[in-house]
Each structure stands twice: as C-alpha cells, then as structure tokens.
Amino acid sequence: MTDQYQAFSKSPIGKFVIKNLGLPSPLELDRFQSATPVIQGAVLFGAAPNSVLTGDIAQVLSNIHANTYAGNNSALQQAAAKVGLSVSAFNDGDKESKFKAVVFDASGIQNSEQLSELHAFFNPIARQIQSSGRVIVVGLTPEQAPTIKQAIAQRALEGFVKSVGKEFKKGIAAQLVYVDKDAGQNIESTLRFVLSPRSAYVSGQVIRVAKANVVDVDWAKPLAGKTAVVTGASRGIGEAIAHVLSRDGAHVICLDVPQQQADLDRVASAIGGSTLAIDITAADAGEKIKAAAAQKGGVDIIIHNAGITRDKTLANMKPELWDLVININLSAIERVNDYLLEHAGINENGRIVCVSSISGIAGNLGQTNYAASKAGVIGVVKFTAPLLQKGITINAVAPGFIETQMTAAIPFAIREAGRRMNSMSQGGQPVDVAETIALFASTASTGLNGNVVRVCGQSLLGA
Numbered sequence: 003m004t005d006q007y008q009a010f011s012k013s014p015i016g017k018f019v020i021k022n023l024g025l026p027s028p029l030e031l032d033r034f035q036s037a038t039p040v041i042q043g044a045v046l047f048g049a050a051p052n053s054v055l056t057g058d059i060a061q062v063l064s065n066i067h068a069n070t071y072a073g074n075n076s077a078l079q080q081a082a083a084k085v086g087l088s089v090s091a092f093n094d095g096d097k098e099s100k101f102k103a104v105v106f107d108a109s110g111i112q113n114s115e116q117l118s119e120l121h122a123f124f125n126p127i128a129r130q131i132q133s134s135g136r137v138i139v140v141g142l143t144p145e146q147a148p149t150i151k152q153a154i155a156q157r158a159l160e161g162f163v164k165s166v167g168k169e170f171k172k173g174i175a176a177q178l179v180y181v182d183k184d185a186g187q188n189i190e191s192t193l194r195f196v197l198s199p200r201s202a203y204v205s206g207q208v209i210r211v212a213k214a215n216v217v218d219v220d221w222a223k224p225l226a227g228k229t230a231v232v233t234g235a236s237r238g239i240g241e242a243i244a245h246v247l248s249r250d251g252a253h254v255i256c257l258d259v260p261q262q263q264a265d266l267d268r269v270a271s272a273i274g275g276s277t278l279a280i281d282i283t284a285a286d287a288g289e290k291i292k293a294a295a296a297q298k299g300g301v302d303i304i305i306h307n308a309g310i311t312r313d314k315t316l317a318n319m320k321p322e323l324w325d326l327v328i329n330i331n332l333s334a335i336e337r338v339n340d341y342l343l344e345h346a347g348i349n350e351n352g353r354i355v356c357v358s359s360i361s362g363i364a365g366n367l368g369q370t371n372y373a374a375s376k377a378g379v380i381g382v383v384k385f386t387a388p389l390l391q392k393g394i395t396i397n398a399v400a401p402g403f404i405e406t407q408m409t410a411a412i413p414f415a416i417r418e419a420g421r422r423m424n425s426m427s428q429g430g431q432p433v434d435v436a437e438t439i440a441l442f443a444s445t446a447s448t449g450l451n452g453n454v455v456r457v458c459g460q461s462l463l464g465a
Contacts, residue, residue: 009296029173031202032134034437036249037284040066040198040274043102043132046092047072047082048355050119051109055140057081058186062429062443063105071099071376078107094126101127103136103197108159109143109181113151118316120162137176137199139163145209146183156180160208167460168208168425175205175460185213188449194221197440199347205373205425206460215393217351218395224444226251229298231284231291234308236265239357243305243434246440248273253298257282257291258308282308283334288341302340303353303443306335306379313368324371330373335382343390351393355442357435358400360456364464380454387452395451399441403429426459 029189048058056078063070064087071092073077082089092099106123110116131137139159147153159178163461167176172185177196181189188211195201196209217414218227230247235256244254254275256266266277280287284458295301309331314325335356342348361369362376383398390396404422421429435457442450456464 007057008028009313010395015018016053016160017395028426031173031426032199033202033431034199039104040144043070044069044133045103045105045197046070046099046101046139047078047105048091048123049075049078049107049459050110050116050123051070051076052112053107054142055109055181055186055189055238057118058181058189058194059084059105059107059140059148060310062190063087065190065196068103071101079426087443098129100130100132101135102132103138104131104452105138105193107141108139108141111155111159113155113345115157116296117162119156119170122158124166129168129462130417131174132171134199134202135170135175137163137166137170137174138179138193138196139177139188140181143180143182145277146412163208164206164460170290171425173202175201177201177206180208180210182210182212182387182449184235185211185449186294187216188212188214189335191224191441191444191446192450195437200437200441202437203430203459204438204455207455209450209455210453211449212451214451217223217445217448218430219444219446220251221446221455223251224446225303225433225440227299227355228302228445229255229295229300230303230309230443231255231257231278231295231301231304232305235269236262237269239401239404239432239435240305240307241265241269242436243307243439244261244275245271245273246433247303247305248275248435249312250440250444252303252443255291255298256428276448282338283329285337287334288338288345288347290427291338292342292345292347295347300349301347301352302349304342305439305443306338306339306354306356308334309357309375311369312373313372315368319371328378332378332382335379338429339386343394348394351445351448353443353447354386354394355439356395356398356455357439358383358398360400360458360461360464363400363456366463374410383454384452390451393448395442397450397455399435399438399442400454400458401430401435402455402456402461403436405429405431415434423463424459424461428459430457430459 144153144156170405230252236258260279358379359376
C-alpha cells in the first residue's frame with residue numbers, strides 16, 4: 003500500500019509544511035539489491051582498550067572488503083594487519099568525513115566508569131553518519147562476564163544503543179551484538195546483516211551470538227542446496243519470504259490452505275518452487291510436510307509464518323474466535339515442530355524460524371487472542387532453543403507495522419500512528435521481515451539460537 007504522507011513529504015510544499023510544523027520526515031530507506039557490496043560507503047572502526055573481539059570484527063570487515071577507517075588505536079591497527087584488513091587513518095578533529103557505518107568493539111569495557119569510551123568515540127562523529135547508515139556496538143554477553151562490574155557495564159550497552167537508534171534519525175539503524183565466550187568466529191552472518199541494507203527496518207535490537215561450529219558458505223547463495231518450507235506463503239509477508247529464500251539459493255515449498263492454491267501456484271512458479279496445499283492445523287500436517295520435503299532432500303528450513311487476526315475486545319470476543327487464532331498462530335506450530343523433531347523431520351544444521359509480533363511483546367487493544375498467540379510463539383523459541391541438537395536452531399522475528407493487505411484494512415488514524423510511531427517514521431515492507439528471516443535461515447548462522455528480533459523500525463510500542 004502506498005504511503006501517501008511519505009510521498010507528500012518529498013514534494014516542495016510537503017517539505018515546507020513538514021519543516022515548519024516539525025512533523026516527521028520519513029526518508030526512503032536503502033534496501034538490498036543483488037550483486038551489490040555488503041556496504042557501500044566508508045566504515046569507521048573503533049574499540050575500547052583491552053577489547054577481545056577486535057580481530058574477529060576486523061576479519062569480517064576484511065572479508066566484505068569494507069573501506070575501513072580508524073583512529074590512533076595501536077591494538078586495533080595490529081588486529082587489522084593480522085587479518086589483512088587495510089585501515090586508513092581517521093584523524094581526531096576531522097569533521098568532514100562521512101561514514102556509512104560505525105562499528106565499535108565494546109567488549110573491553112569492564113566497569114561503569116569505562117562506559118566513557120562510548121561517549122569518547124561516538125560524540126565527535128555523531129553527525130557524520132550518512133542516511134540509512136549503521137551503528138553497530140559489539141559486546142560480551144553480560145551473563146558470561148567474569149565480574150559483576152563488567153556484567154553491569156555490558157548490560158548498559160543496550161540502553162545506549164536503543165537511544166542512539168532514536169536520536170540519530172535519517173534512517174540510521176543501531177544494533178547491539180552480544181557475543182558469548184569463544185564465539186567470535188560465529189559473528190560473520192550477523193555482522194553482514196546488520197551492516198547491510200538487509201536490515202533497513204531493524205533498529206534498536208539485540209542479537210546474541212553463541213559458540214557453534216563454523217560453516218563456510220557462498221555468501222552470494224548462502225542457502226544453495228537447501229529445502230525451505232514457508233507456511234502462509236500465498237501472499238504478503240509469506241510471499242516475500244519465499245522470494246528472498248529462493249534468491250538466496252533454497253528450493254522453497256510454498257504452503258498454504260487449499261483455498262489459496264491459485265496464489266500458491268503463482269508464487270511457486272515465479273521462484274521455481276513447489277506447493278503444498280494443506281490445513282496447517284490438521285493433526286497430520288507435520289507428517290505431510292516431512293513427506294513433501296523428502297522429495298527434495300528433507301526439511302532444512304521451516305518458516306512458521308501462517309497466522310490470522312480476529313480482533314475484538316475481550317468482553318466481546320466469542321470463544322470460537324479465541325480458539326481459532328490460538329490454534330492457527332500457536333498450537334499448529336507446536337504440533338508441527340513436535341512431529342518434525344520427534345521423527346527426524348529436520349536435517350542436521352536445520353533452521354526453524356517463527357513469526358511473532360510486537361503485539362506479543364507489548365500487547366494491543368482488541369488483540370488479547372492474537373497477542374497471547376504471538377507471545378506464545380516467543381515462548382516456543384525460548385524454551386525449545388536449549389533442547390535442540392545436531393546443529394538445529396530456532397529463532398523468531400517480531401514484525402511491527404508492515405505494509406500488507408492486513409494493515410491496509412486498519413482505520414486511517416490508527417494506520418498513520420503505526421507508521422509514524424517509530425524511529426524510521428514509516429511502515430516496513432514485507433521484504434524487511436523476509437531479510438531478517440533469511441539471516442536466521444542462513445547455513446552460516448550456526449551461532450544464532452533463541453533470538454527474537456523485532457522488525458519494527460524501533461517502534462515506540464513495547465520499546
């Protein structure tokens with residue numbers, strides 16, 4: 003659906019009105035295009051003293067051939083040289099240089115006094131980040147810090163990053179990447195995502211990286227040879243997911259109810275995939291998914307995207323509306339996962355990705371059934387993740403206001419509030435959800451397990 007306000011904001015009269023009334027001015031966000039570099043523009047790289055992830059970050063920047071700059075930091079320079087990363091000098095007091103991304107290794111911050119390193123690095127260059135830029139802070143997982151003081155200091159990074167995401171504007175996204183002990187080699191898929199336009203509508207988020215086996219991939223086709231099942235694939239976000247996973251090399255089995263067969267055929271035809279028209283709530287849905295995927299080598303990736311809304315205030319909600327939403331949005335996921343995991347239905351190093359919602363995080367008026375179901379999806383991720391074996395992972399995305407047929411039906415005033423009440427001052431696109439799902443689906447994302455990442459432009463809801 004067209005965002006008429008955003009179109010108006012680009013016109014001469016729109017610019018005049020918005021400037022004089024102090025209204026939000028949504029920029030057109032950079033989004034990923036095939037056969038382009040991970041990041042187009044300079045990267046400023048910094049690190050706190052005694053940081054332990056500088057070498058791993060430098061390795062990723064070298065791998066993506068980033069045009070990297072750094073100040074007078076001898077430890078950083080040595081780490082960069084060790085991995086073959088060429089680093090240009092950035093001089094203190096330089097107010098002219100512009101950067102597409104700023105990456106700071108905060109893993110060396112050991113107490114609250116040393117949080118001044120954040121101010122010392124970011125304060126001088128806060129106005130030198132380009133539109134649709136990226137701010138990335140990398141820290142140690144607080145729960146694994148060797149001292150309470152360091153755990154506190156590392157936890158403080160979250161408030162800093164979320165505030166930066168709200169302050170810098172211009173479509174700039176800020177993320178925090180927590181890295182477990184000895185998991186530095188597992189950060190590449192995450193850094194590639196948060197540095198690139200793939201993360202256009204993701205901001206103020208925390209991604210946790212755990213130690214796992216490192217799997218080499220062709221980054222142009224990270225899902226080559228994999229089979230993915232996408233539920234609710236006939237339109238909207240599901241259709242976008244199918245396209246992105248196919249673009250990344252997967253064979254996609256597009257699943258939806260039989261009534262959507264025509265749209266399923268259209269989507270599958272466009273991406274060279276196949277279809278599976280079944281009721282996801284049926285008792286034998288897991289069995290049918292396994293059988294269909296067996297013809298393509300088995301399930302490597304399953305995306306639980308299918309979902310519905312039946313909004314009513316609790317006082318006016320009939321029991322059948324409650325049951326319908328819970329069954330499709332939550333119980334069906336539990337049944338399918340249980341079957342596939344108990345019957346060797348997911349291949350080694352497989353991926354389970356669930357679609358939750360910010361309603362499941364913040365709640366929403368008239369959505370007690372939907373919010374309960376989507377909070378339950380987060381529960382599926384959190385409580386399943388520690389139990390998985392053979393390299394299988396489970397993660398979730400939680401979309402905010404995404405421009406779909408569903409949001410187009412929302413009353414005008416509520417729709418506009420949903421669009422503007424976030425750091426990007428606009429709604430997201432289905433592809434934004436799909437790109438985040440592709441991060442979790444990636445063969446290289448072995449260290450991502452149990453994450454819930456909001457795709458909401460850093461919405462004020464539940465913030």
